[in-house]
Amino acid sequence: MIVKASQRSGAKQLGLHLLKTEENEHVEIHEVSGFMSDDLMGAMKEAHALSLGTKCKQYLFSVSLNPPSTESVRPEVFEHACNMIEERLGLTGQPRMIVFHEKEGRRHAHAVWSRIDTETMTAKSLPFFKQKLNGIAKELYLENGWSMPDGFRDPKLRDPRNFTLDEWQQAKRAQLDPRELKATVQDCWNRSDNGAAFAKALEERGLFLAQGDRRGHVAMTIDGEVFALSRLIGKKGKEVTAKLGDPQSVRSVADTARYIGETIAPRLSRYISEAKRVASNAMKPLNEQRQNMKGQHQQERKLLSDKQQQRHLTEQQARSARVRTGAKGVWDILTGRYFKVRKQNEMEAHFSLQRDRAQRHDLVSTQLKERQALQSQIVAQRERSARQLLGLYRDASQYRRVMREGHFERESRDQSRSSAPRGPELGR
Template sequence: MILKASQRGGAKQLGLHLLKTEENEHVEIHDIRGFMANDVIGALREAEAIAKGTKCRQYLFSVSLNPPQNERVHIGTFDSALEAIEEKNGLEGQPRVVVFHEKEGRRHAHAVWSRIDPETMTAKPMSFYKSKLRETSRQLYLENGWQMPRGLIDPKDRDPRNFSLDEWQQAKRFGRNAGELKELIQEAWATSDSARSFSHALEERGLYLARGDSRGHVAVTFEGGVVSISRATGRKSKELQARLGKPDDLRSVEEARKRV
């Protein structure tokens, strides 16, 4: 789910934009929380009125939530995304408005929070919100098994040569964190659609596709460790074979280690 955000003012203009039906077949008000008003424009004008008691001009935090093009996403998934956004950005309990737009059967959402804490009459700081939303977006793709856009991949994870010498030696002695390896394999799966692209995505992360001793698909780390693809991705062997082919066609673990 791609998350795009901005800090802004212009309560009435934003409210009118959220309610436009020219570009959408359906507009549904999903949630209005923390306002006296029970309509979108009234709620956002209320946020504007409260902000006048502060020096904050960009008193609204607006986020669009766009799921993958070919996925039909349940409302509960949107709600989980909203909770994650609030937690990452310190917006828990802040007044908000959530509106769903639907076009050609595809639903996306817009959420707007008031940045003003009515008790302290100060604006919630939104430092590094773009990187926080990027992290939340990546996690949503992994949790839901969606194919991740390449633009969301974290470049620092692509090449084992990016590790410092100390980090590499520590990884060699003790093995890398299991959660880290699992996430890297999940990312490779999310950004690939064939054996070739999956193998390439693994190698960008210092992992090598191979045939395990029990004749299953595995990833060999550059330290020589072996990780089950099925366990890391939560996919059954039938699903793995549909994308990757039979493991019999792959090099063995020992051959992969020699290649490394």
């Protein structure tokens, strides 16, 4: 269980954040203890009012408890973690609040303690609390048999899936198959009668006719790859010149690169807008399904809560009816029957509480599995859209440089070419 904490002030802001339903699909106030008030915001106001009698500015200790996303964690595990924190950090007996949040199929908890000791009117000192919490987190992983993250075993080990967007590796563009390129150029050659027709046929297939560095004809791809035309079609330079004309009559490689940039860049801007629109449309049904699922889950939990509340009242009345009053009650005390009935009622009340907790945990676990299945679809769609947009943004940036500089950057392309399998070299 990942445990993060901070000493802070701003009770009202923290309370509003914990109750925020815009970011969290489900918010459950699990415990408010040690305060006069029994609601979260009232307890936050008490903590702030109490701090005014001291010089303490950071009068709250806020902790977030994040178990593995694949585990179904009972409320008792969160309570046990909070008790460990209290014991290790010297917060035993301090007022606390526990709130459960559910978001994107994951359940985590927030615990908040008041640091102010009402007897001494001083703040509880929390030295080295980050190191202590790190030790507690490791113990929780071991106690519950959860797979411990690599970062706990060795801080140098990090999951690259947790990198930021800038650190995320961009999708590499697929390499052009030289055999397909050669067949395409030969087809354009056979179907063309002159240089103008040949150049037009090449552009229809994303290729461009240009003058090479050695004053020969070359074919250029939109990525800046330059290939000797005579090698592609298997003809001598004189035969190529005879059909296409003087190589100096066509653009140079630099001018062709600039022309490609001026032609392709505006189209890429439209492609980016189209990709965003497609991504938004693809997410709409998933978002609608998420909202419908949220409402359905809330309704199911309310129905269970109402049934449990009604059953609790019925069972409480039955237990109360066992306790006789008046002369019979005095007789029960004298004979010891009253104490047996009280013990029976206490045991039944305890088991009823455990039963209700188990029922709610089963319902929440089932709903989390449904939500996680939907979240996997949402994540997959987001990743597909992100890969597409990243590729388009990369291409647009490259072509803007082409328009400014008149040539393509070759370094990144050469690196990708060296790491990817290629067909036979065609020459330039």
